[in-house]
Amino acid sequence: MKTYTAVIERCSDTGLYVGYVPGFPGAHSQADTLDELNHNLQEVIEMLLEDDSHS
Known part of the structure; x- marks a missing residue:
């Protein structure tokens, strides 16, 4: 799992x-x-990564 800094x-x-x-x-x-x-940021990142993988 990748780590992001907010x-x-x-x-x-x-x-x-x-x-x-x-x-x-x-x-x-x-x-x-x-x-x-x-929690919200984790969900947003997951959605953005999912959208990016479908591009």
């Missing part, structure tokens, strides 16, 4: 955690908790 910030307006994977277009998400954000 940049995570907390939005001062909404209080949500916002994360993205540098160099991986489309790999971004937001969530109320860090655990939820990690």
Whole structure:
């Protein structure tokens, strides 16, 4: 399994955690908790990798 590094910030307006994977277009998400954000980013990466393999 490949490891990706995400940049995570907390939005001062909404209080949500916002994360993205540098160099991986489309790999971004937001969530109320860090655990939820990690899960969301994993799902996004899996979907993007699946879409890329079908191209």
